[in-house]
Amino acid sequence: MQAFDLLWLIPALPLAGAAINGALAYRKAAKALVTAVALGAPLGSLLVAVACIGQYLGGGHWPQAVERISYAWTTGALSIHVAFLLDPLAAVMLFIVTFVGFLIHVYSVGYMGHDEGYARYFAYLNLFMAAMLTLVLGNNYLVMFVGWEGVGLCSYLLIGFYYDQEFPPYAGKKAFVVNRIGDFAFLIGMFALIARFGTLDFVPIFHRLAAQPALGTASYAGGLSFAAFVGLCFFIGAMGKSAQIPLYVWLPDAMAGPTPVSALIHAATMVTAGVYMAVRTNLIYQLTPGVSLFVAVIGTATALLAATIGMAQNDIKKVLAYSTVSQLGYMFLAVGVGAYSAALFHVLTHAFFKALLFLGSGSVIHAMGGEQDMQKMGGLKRHLPITYRTFLAGSLALAGIPVFAGFFSKDEILAAAAASGMPLHWLFWGVGWITAGLTAFYMFRAVYLTFDGKFRGTPEQEHHLHESPPVMTVPLVILAVGAVVAGWIEIPLLRGTDWFHRFLAPLLAGVQGAAPAERELGLGTEVVLILLSVGLAVAGILLARSIYGGDGGAERGLAFEERFPALHRLLANKWYVDELYDAIVVRPLHGLSWVFYRVVDTLVVDGSVRAGAAVTRAGGDLGSLTTTGNVRNYALYFFVGVIVLFWWLVR
Amino acid sequence: MSAGPAVPILWYLALAAALFAIGTIGALTRRNGISIFLSIELMLNAANLALIAYSRQLDQRTGQILVFFVLAVAAAEAAVGLALFIAVYRQRRTIDINRINLMRH
Numbered sequence: 001m002q003a004f005d006l007l008w009l010i011p012a013l014p015l016a017g018a019a020i021n022g023a024l025a026y027r028k029a030a031k032a033l034v035t036a037v038a039l040g041a042p043l044g045s046l047l048v049a050v051a052c053i054g055q056y057l058g059g060g061h062w063p064q065a066v067e068r069i070s071y072a073w074t075t076g077a078l079s080i081h082v083a084f085l086l087d088p089l090a091a092v093m094l095f096i097v098t099f100v101g102f103l104i105h106v107y108s109v110g111y112m113g114h115d116e117g118y119a120r121y122f123a124y125l126n127l128f129m130a131a132m133l134t135l136v137l138g139n140n141y142l143v144m145f146v147g148w149e150g151v152g153l154c155s156y157l158l159i160g161f162y163y164d165q166e167f168p169p170y171a172g173k174k175a176f177v178v179n180r181i182g183d184f185a186f187l188i189g190m191f192a193l194i195a196r197f198g199t200l201d202f203v204p205i206f207h208r209l210a211a212q213p214a215l216g217t218a219s220y221a222g223g224l225s226f227a228a229f230v231g232l233c234f235f236i237g238a239m240g241k242s243a244q245i246p247l248y249v250w251l252p253d254a255m256a257g258p259t260p261v262s263a264l265i266h267a268a269t270m271v272t273a274g275v276y277m278a279v280r281t282n283l284i285y286q287l288t289p290g291v292s293l294f295v296a297v298i299g300t301a302t303a304l305l306a307a308t309i310g311m312a313q314n315d316i317k318k319v320l321a322y323s324t325v326s327q328l329g330y331m332f333l334a335v336g337v338g339a340y341s342a343a344l345f346h347v348l349t350h351a352f353f354k355a356l357l358f359l360g361s362g363s364v365i366h367a368m369g370g371e372q373d374m375q376k377m378g379g380l381k382r383h384l385p386i387t388y389r390t391f392l393a394g395s396l397a398l399a400g401i402p403v404f405a406g407f408f409s410k411d412e413i414l415a416a417a418a419a420s421g422m423p424l425h426w427l428f429w430g431v432g433w434i435t436a437g438l439t440a441f442y443m444f445r446a447v448y449l450t451f452d453g454k455f456r457g458t459p460e461q462e463h464h465l466h467e468s469p470p471v472m473t474v475p476l477v478i479l480a481v482g483a484v485v486a487g488w489i490e491i492p493l494l495r496g497t498d499w500f501h502r503f504l505a506p507l508l509a510g511v512q513g514a515a516p517a518e519r520e521l522g523l524g525t526e527v528v529l530i531l532l533s534v535g536l537a538v539a540g541i542l543l544a545r546s547i548y549g550g551d552g553g554a555e556r557g558l559a560f561e562e563r564f565p566a567l568h569r570l571l572a573n574k575w576y577v578d579e580l581y582d583a584i585v586v587r588p589l590h591g592l593s594w595v596f597y598r599v600v601d602t603l604v605v606d607g608s609v610r611a612g613a614a615v616t617r618a619g620g621d622l623g624s625l626t627t628t629g630n631v632r633n634y635a636l637y638f639f640v641g642v643i644v645l646f647w648w649l650v651r
Numbered sequence: 652m653s654a655g656p657a658v659p660i661l662w663y664l665a666l667a668a669a670l671f672a673i674g675t676i677g678a679l680t681r682r683n684g685i686s687i688f689l690s691i692e693l694m695l696n697a698a699n700l701a702l703i704a705y706s707r708q709l710d711q712r713t714g715q716i717l718v719f720f721v722l723a724v725a726a727a728e729a730a731v732g733l734a735l736f737i738a739v740y741r742q743r744r745t746i747d748i749n750r751i752n753l754m755r756h
Contacts, residue, residue, distance in 0.1 A: 629752030632687075636679055 002059075003051040007084040007137060008070045010045045010052070010094070011147075014129035017041025021123035029119060035109055038122035042105050042129050046098040053091050063088065063506030065203060067139050080200055085139030088504050092344060093136035093276055096351045097269050101129050103475040104264040107359050110471035111260050111366060121161060121258065128154035132269050136276060140200040141190050144277065148186070148241065151270045152179045158265060159257040171253035178250040182240020189233030196226060206283045210509070216287035227287035234281055235295055238274025243325045244332055245302045249578055251325055255317040259362030262317060267324045268355040272347045275331045282340045282508055293422060296336025300431045303329030305575065307438040311445065312561070312571035315372045316361045319446045323398060324354055326435060330413050333428060339416030340508050341501040345490055346413060348500075349405035352482035353397035359476055360391035363468045364450060368461055374449040375554055376461075381451040383465040386473045388451050390480035395447050397483040399440035400537045408487030410436060411530055418529060419521045429529070436533050440540030448548035449557065456554060663704035670697035684736050684746035688729070695725050 020037045056066065065087035072081050086094070105125060112121050131150025138144040152175075160172030190200060196215065197205050209216050209227075216227035224232065238244065243251035254266045265271070278285065278295070285292050303326045310322035327350050334343035365372055367384055381388035397404035400411065414436070417428040455462050467473065490500040521529070548557045561568045570576070626637070670693055677690030699718045706714030736746050743751065 631748050631751070632679060639675060639679065 003048070003055040004066050004068055004086060006048050007052060007066075007068050007086060009048050010084075010098070010137060011130045011133040013044040013048070014041045014126040014133065018123045018127035018130060021119050021126060025117070025119035025123055031118060034119045034122060038126060039102075039105055039109065041126050042098065042102045045129065045133065046102045049094050049098040052086055053095060056086055056091055062503075065139075067203070078194065078198065080140055080142045082143060083139040083201075084137040084143075085202065086137070087507065089276070089280060089344065089507050090136055092348060092504070093272075094133070096272075096348055097129070097132050097136060100268045100351050100355050100479070101132070101264060103478055104260050104268075104355060104359065107263075107362070107472050107475040108258075108260040110469050111362055112258060115258075117161065121158075124154055124157045124161070125261070125264070128158070128265060128270070132273070135273055139202060141193065141202075142200050144280075145186065145190065148237075148273060148277075149183065151265070151273060152176065152183070152241070155179075155254065155265050155270055158261040159254045161257050161261070165256075168256040171250075171256040175250040175254050178247050179240045182237045182247055185233045186237025189230045189237065192220070192226070192230050192233065202280065209283050209287070213287060216284060225288060227284045228291045231281070231284045231288045231291040232294070234277060234284070235291065235298075238278055238332070239298070240274075241277075242271050242274030242328050242332070243302075244274075244298050244328065245305065248302060248306065248325050249581060252318055252321040252574070255315075255321050259317065259358060259365060262321070263355045263358030263362065266321070267358050268351040271324065271328060272331070272351065275328070275335065275343055275347050278332070278335045279340045279344050279507075282335075282338075285335065286338065289422070292336050292338065293424070294336070296333050296417070296422065296428055297424070299329045299332030299334075299336055300428050301329070302326070303333065303435045304431050304438075305329075307435045307442065308571055309574045310442040311438060312568055313442075314375050314572075316364065316374050316377075316446060316450060317358070317372055319374075319442060320354070320357050320361060323357075323439065323443065326439060327354065327398075330410060330432065330435075333417060333432060334413040337417045337420035337422055337425065337428065339413060339420070341504045342409065342412040342416050344504065345500050346409035349397065349409040349483075349486045352479055352486045353394040353404075353406055356390060356394040356476060356479035356483050357398065359472070359479065360387050360394060363387040363472055363476065364391075366468055366472070367465050368457065369464055371457060371461065374446060375558075376457045377450045377455070378453045378457075378554060379451070379455040380465070384451075384467050386467060386476060390473075390476040391451070392447060393480040394483050395443045397487075398443050399541060400436050400533060401440075401541075402534060403484065405483050405485070405487035407534070408490055411533060412490065414533060415521060415526060415529060418525075433533055433536060437536035437540040440537040441544050444541045444544035445548050445557070448544060448550075448553050452549055453551050453553040660704050660708045664701060667697045667701040667704065670694075670700065682747050682749055684739070684748055687748065688732055688736070692725060692729070695721060 017037050017040065021034055024034055024037070056062065065085055067083055067085045069081045069083040071083075073079065105122075108121070108125065112118055115121060128151060131147045131154055133147070135144055135147025135151060138147060156172045156176040158172075159175050160169040162168045193200060193205065197208065199205065217225050220226040220229045222229070239247040251266060251271065255262050257266070285295070306322045306325035306329060310319050310326065313319045313322060327346065331343045331346050331350075334340070334346060363384060364377065364380060364387060367380070367387075368377060371377070393404065397406035400407045410432075414429055414432050417425055417432055419425075420428075422428075455465075490498050547560050548554070573579075626633070674690045674692075674694035674697060677693065678687050681687050681690060699721055702714040702718050702721075706712065706718075739751065740746050745751075
């Protein structure tokens with residue numbers, strides 16, 4: 001038997017775990033049982049996934065895709081199977097999701113240990129795993145879409161997990177609604193694919209497109225080619241899920257959920273689904289340079305905008321949230337310039353260090369008794385040494401300091417942007433470069449405010465400070481190791497060490513002549529670019545240290561921010577984008593809803609129903625006047641009736 | 652058939668129509684239940700007369716058979732109707748139909 005025959009178990013196990021814990025949530029079940037189910041399901045998935053990936057790598061299957069049909073579903077001429085696929089791309093995502101996901105489950109046992117909704121939390125978390133694994137393993141867009149919607153649902157449930165507070169349910173609703181906008185475009189793209197190819201399976205679609213690029217470049221709708229139309233629709237879908245301008249606004253608010261959720265869903269896995277989908281669909285993007293350029297512009301703009309906002313946030317989770325949006329922007333920059341393997345590489349390294357950073361912030365928040373404001377922290381490195389060291393490793397990785405994972409992937413994206421030869425490619429590099437500097441600055445601002453200097457909270461909080469239990473720190477340490485070494489599978493400058501790229505290469509072979517041939521930068525140029533970006537990152541860290549480091553760091557920081565009051569207010573208020581959307585989208589929609597409620601529903605719909613009732617009632621009242629109960633009147637009616645009938649018959 | 656000039660059918664029909672009109676007016680205007688009842692009998696017999704007249708004129712026996720049926724049903728109806736009136740009278744001490752309007756409720 002081949003391990004691949006068990007592919008379906010990978011999403012099925014967490015699904016079963018979700019069902020069991022969902023049932024247990026209604027009873028006061030033993031916590032040990034809930035924990036066993038909650039950890040057993042993702043652990044099983046991880047083991048099966050590792051077995052499958054091992055067999056895939058060792059069994060001589062690379063670079064072919066392995067498919068297993070679990071359920072054949074045919075309606076009319078259209079057959080779409082519930083089928084799972086393992087290829088290099090799916091293998092990478094599968095590893096990220098099961099590995100990071102399992103670690104975050106373990107961490108959650110500690111973090112959520114005292115929560116009332118323990119079983120409910122793990123039911124949602126397992127359900128999320130099931131949906132996310134369906135998303136990455138599906139062999140066609142429909143199965144992917146099922147997972148896509150599933151993770152959206154779980155995201156909504158988990159953001160609004162603390163449903164007894166006011167803000168979290170609102171944030172969950174916002175995430176769900178904003179995602180729906182993208183999902184709608186995704187659906188349209190799928191319909192276009194069905195109309196043209198009669199199937200949604202990846203392999204036949206891309207096979208035919210690669211053989212006949214004219215299918216993609218032919219004019220389709222609204223002056224767009226088919227590839228441009230589908231690519232644009234899918235990218236709008238990805239904008240929602242992966243938080244790009246203009247649909248990124250839900251992600252920072254998603255931090256209302258429990259912190260491990262932020263780590264798993266809103267940093268490491270779900271938000272990368274859009275990148276995964278774009279890389280999966282890379283053939284279509286290769287056929288449409290225009291849309292690719294658009295993707296790159298949006299990605300770059302998102303990276304810069306989110307980084308600037310991140311500099312002025314005081315909530316530690318908000319800083320990380322905006323940094324996630326910013327890093328997702330980098331990934332889409334990579335997709336836009338055609339560096340698909342670099343995009344996925346950044347997904348991989350980002351999953352490690354961002355999950356690490358979120359879990360680290362969770363450990364801090366746990367120690368602070370729920371406090372998230374960095375202005376009230378400080379000096380925590382003495383009390384939380386493990387958290388501090390791992391958080392530092394994650395920050396160095398995010399800042400792009402060599403040896404740490406983030407350096408390799410970010411550098412590859414910037415190099416690819418510079419080498420792409422697209423219009424504006426030096427602008428992409430330049431903005432990406434500046435953003436890297438901003439990233440280093442805001443990350444170390446957070447590090448110094450949180451861990452350095454003197455403690456600024458209340459004495460009770462200080463008395464309460466403690467390092468988290470091993471169930472939380474062990475995942476931190478493992479992720480920290482990942483945040484250091486995950487980048488070593490693709491080392492720049494040394495030719496022949498681009499293992500990751502070669503592993504994915506069969507998927508990215510593309511169309512002859514459609515995509516610009518990948519250009520190599522000269523070795524000298526590449527060295528200069530690396531020195532520039534590392535230099536800027538170090539400068540950002542040193543600047544953050546000079547302002548926020550040491551004992552009076554927080555006060556110095558406030559004074560520094562006071563020197564640019566207008567700019568600081570603008571950034572702290574997130575460029576007023578939420579207010580803008582409120583003014584141009586939310587309020588008009590509210591107004592329109594009010595009109596529909598008051599005028600269309602109350603007046604027209606209810607009015608017509610009520611009018612019908614009133615007319616019937618009046619008619620009945622009128623008719624009942626004839627019902628005198630007097631037999632003689634009835635006889636008269638009868639007589640008149642006969643006369644009329646007689647007249648009518650003989651006339 | 653009998654000798655002598657036959658009475659023209661028009662006369663029979665005119666008589667039947669007159670009887671029917673009298674019966675109708677009686678049924679619609681009288682207040683006493685028994686009188687209404689009698690008026691209805693009058694209308695039935697007007698119809699019988701017309702039937703017989705046509706039966707003779709057209710030399711068809713069906714009309715006469717129908718009349719027997721009408722008579723039989725009218726007799727049964729009279730029995731039931733009178734029984735009802737007696738029952739109503741016992742209840743309400745009157746058979747003035749203006750004061751019997753149970754059908755309104």
